[in-house]
Amino acid sequence: MSREWNALGLSHRFLRQHVRPGDFVVDATAGNGNDTLFLSRLVGERGRVLAMDIQPRAMENTGALLQKEGVENVRLVLDGHENMAAYAAEGSVDAVAFNFGWLPAGDHNVFTRKETSLPAVEAGLRLLRSGGAMSLCIYYGRNNGYDERDALLQFVRGLDDRVWSVMAVDFANRKNDPPIFVWIVKEG
Numbered sequence: 001m002s003r004e005w006n007a008l009g010l011s012h013r014f015l016r017q018h019v020r021p022g023d024f025v026v027d028a029t030a031g032n033g034n035d036t037l038f039l040s041r042l043v044g045e046r047g048r049v050l051a052m053d054i055q056p057r058a059m060e061n062t063g064a065l066l067q068k069e070g071v072e073n074v075r076l077v078l079d080g081h082e083n084m085a086a087y088a089a090e091g092s093v094d095a096v097a098f099n100f101g102w103l104p105a106g107d108h109n110v111f112t113r114k115e116t117s118l119p120a121v122e123a124g125l126r127l128l129r130s131g132g133a134m135s136l137c138i139y140y141g142r143n144n145g146y147d148e149r150d151a152l153l154q155f156v157r158g159l160d161d162r163v164w165s166v167m168a169v170d171f172a173n174r175k176n177d178p179p180i181f182v183w184i185v186k187e188g
């Protein structure tokens, strides 16, 4: 069943409200490029998107989608998001989006893991400007298990509340491991 009220839908609502034309944003999990395309449209011609993934197939799929849509404001980087700081300056980023889990229609044994996801979130927070925001869609269960979800939630709950505002939304009545949405703002 496709639902309007889910983690991804919430992430798009918040990103749509936050991201402005001309912004610099990071899609930390490019996958098939759907979120990259969404972000590239939000930042427009004057803006830039850095899109990362570790799978060549994800880069190919994202590149093909962007080419089909005539998008030219995206830099595709085949590298782990834990290395994000090599591609963007501290304090220069308006928003970072993570969509954890595996590549839809891809190899379900290649998925995000806490060992790299936590350093990536930390790196992304350092890159944010004051007032910048980070979106996390946390898919978990099945192949992913629960370690990554637990580690991410523990980490974001521990962020200094003088600097960061953190909202975590779970769908309280849903069965079967409903994805969790987290929104983090660096208070300016």
Ligand SMILES: C[S@@+](CC[C@H](N)C(=O)[O-])C[C@H]1O[C@@H](n2cnc3c(N)ncnc32)[C@H](O)[C@@H]1O
Pocket: 028, 029, 030, 031, 032, 033, 034, 035, 036, 052, 053, 054, 055, 058, 079, 080, 081, 082, 099, 100, 101, 102, 103, 104, 110, 111, 112, 113, 116, 117
């Ligand atoms: C749920 S998918 C992303 C879906 C994507 N946003 C879209 O619109 O299609 C998660 C992606 O994270 C990627 N991934 C796993 N570990 C990664 C890492 N360390 N750095 C960057 N990407 C990673 C996977 O290859 C997969 O494509």
